[in-house]
Amino acid sequence: MKKKVALIGNGQIAEKVHIAYYKKREEIEIVAVVGATEENVKQFAERNSIPNYYTNAEEMYTSEKPDMVSVCTPNRFHFENVMQALEHNCNVLCEKPPAIKAEDAKKMLELAKQKGKILAYDFHHRFADDVTVLKEKIDQGILGDIYFVKVSALRRNAIPGWGTFIDKEAQGGGPLIDLGIHMLDAAMYVLGYPNVKKVTAKMFQKIGTKKSKGAFGLWDPQKFTVEDSLFSYIELENGGLIHLETSFALNLKLDVKEKTIMNVELCGDEAGATMFPAEVYKDDQGELISLFKREAADEDRHMKSMQAFVNRCLGGNDRLADGEEGYAIQKLVEAIYQSAEKNESVTL
Ligand SMILES: NC(=O)c1ccc[n+]([C@@H]2O[C@H](COP(=O)([O-])OP(=O)(O)OC[C@H]3O[C@@H](n4cnc5c(N)ncnc54)[C@H](O)[C@@H]3O)[C@@H](O)[C@H]2O)c1
Structure with missing residues (x-):
């Protein structure tokens, strides 16, 4: 049946x-x-x-x-x-x-x-072949001790013109809870969901309340109640650091055709990696050597x-992406928003 x-x-x-x-x-x-x-x-x-x-x-x-x-x-x-x-x-x-x-x-x-x-x-990004292969390489120790991770979920001017994405009451926030959370999950997943010690964040509402048109349509600036960009440092119990940057609107020169940049860069003491498309590289006396590279990112992840x-x-x-990890990422997102609202670090 x-x-x-x-x-x-x-x-x-x-x-x-x-x-x-x-x-x-x-x-x-x-x-x-x-x-x-x-x-x-x-x-x-x-x-x-x-x-x-x-x-x-x-x-x-x-x-x-x-x-x-x-x-x-x-x-x-x-x-x-x-x-x-x-x-x-x-x-x-x-x-x-x-x-x-x-x-x-x-x-x-x-x-x-x-x-x-x-x-x-x-959290569909973690199902990309890029993430699967990168996690295997991380688990094999190819990157060594990963101590710095950069998480990006950035748009220059692509505030969603549909749905409730600019309404804090309906959504709980803006780019962090909508976009940033995806790349944060992918990063935490490849790292094995390490424990978080402390977060420090700052958020801005500078563009969504002024403009009304962007790459994702029209919105009412008077109804824009979420952050339009947010930046955070996330300190891990294992000594590592994650730097998160996320925006719906930010005056960046995004050097790609896409309207959104979604990526994670990982830096270990043996090698570094980029998630989309998956690539592992290392320095050899000042020269960058590629250890592994996928030609294109997996678009079938959803x-x-x-x-x-x-x-x-x-x-x-x-x-x-189960209930345990869902709770862990929600705690992290909540702590980031608390830090940004209070303008002080939050210890978990
Ligand atoms: N995984 C992803 O990449 C991804 C992408 C887009 C959206 N989303 C998530 O999906 C959810 C919906 O986003 P969307 O883009 O489809 O938004 P949407 O505005 O297109 O759709 C939301 C729908 O829910 C309906 N609705 C509202 N309240 C309801 C209720 N109480 N019971 C039943 N239906 C109700 C609305 O009428 C609307 O049709 C959000 O949580 C969003 O974060 C995830």
């Missing part, structure tokens, strides 16, 4: 990623979608040939009894929807970030454990993240 999957949230990520992947798997069937408004969710269901739609999640669980749920709502609603799905004994794939507050991510983790259900987060979740639900042992 096919496993039944339901979607909570009917926006662009639900359609372009979750539905696109679920439709490729014949072992599962999409039974329902839950949206905020009847008209929107009806159109969405028709467009995607989903047999049932709801505006009330509880009614959906009672009628459809899904085995698996994708939570694709604005961030503010992740917590309540993940908890509800777990209460109904569903395996859950929740979009990133796990939640807005660390204490909520902890409750989600605890309930998943109590119910014996899969809780995964869609489908690989979906595949890992579905495989696990079907009994496989694929590695996931």
Whole structure:
């Protein structure tokens, strides 16, 4: 019998990623979608040939009894929807970030454990082949002791013109919780999720409240309540340091065609590495020698993240961005925002 999957949230990520992947798997069937408004969710269901739609999640669980749920709502609603799905004994794939507050991510983790259900987060960048191969090389010790990591998630002027991404109440923040968290997860993953000792951060709101047009459309500057750039130093218990820089808007000369730079650079005492595309290099008496290089970054990473979740639900042992790591990254993001708000370092 096919496993039944339901979607909570009917926006662009639900359609372009979750539905696109679920439709490729014949072992599962999409039974329902839950949206905020009847008209929107009806159109969405028709467009995607989903047999049932709801505006009330509880009614959906009672009628459809899904085995698996994708939570694709604005961030503010992740917590309540993940908890509800777990209460109904569903395996859950929740979009990133796990939640807005660390204490909520902890409750989600605890309930998943109590119910014996899969809780995964869609930190899809870590599923790229680049990350897999880099992690192998790091675990083999090729980089030596990694003591400095640079995490970049930068846009020059690409404030999202759709959805709720400029609304602090709905999202919990701006580029850190939306973009930076992705690269921070990828960096922490290859490092083996080390313990964090202290964070120091500074954030700015300089452009989003003044401009109204960018590479990702139009927004209302009066409704722009999130940071537009944020910078942080993250000290690890093992003595290493992560430098994070993230922006929706920042007057940078981004030297690439893309509107967003997403990358991680790792510096060890034996060699260095760049994540996308994966490359390992070292210095030889002033000359840079390449030890390994992928020609292009893996663009299929989002489908690989979906595949890992579905495989696990079907009994496989694929590695996931799980509830434990979700809680760890949420604690880190919360500490970074606290440091930036208080203008002082935060010890974890
Ligand atoms: N993994 C990624 O790279 C990635 C990329 C984009 C977005 N996301 C995440 O996906 C989530 C949604 O983002 P999006 O770009 O699809 O936004 P979106 O605005 O396109 O979609 C959100 C949808 O949720 C619906 N909704 C709002 N409240 C709801 C509720 N209580 N119950 C059910 N539905 C509700 C809205 O009507 C809307 O259709 C966010 O958490 C975002 O961070 C992840």
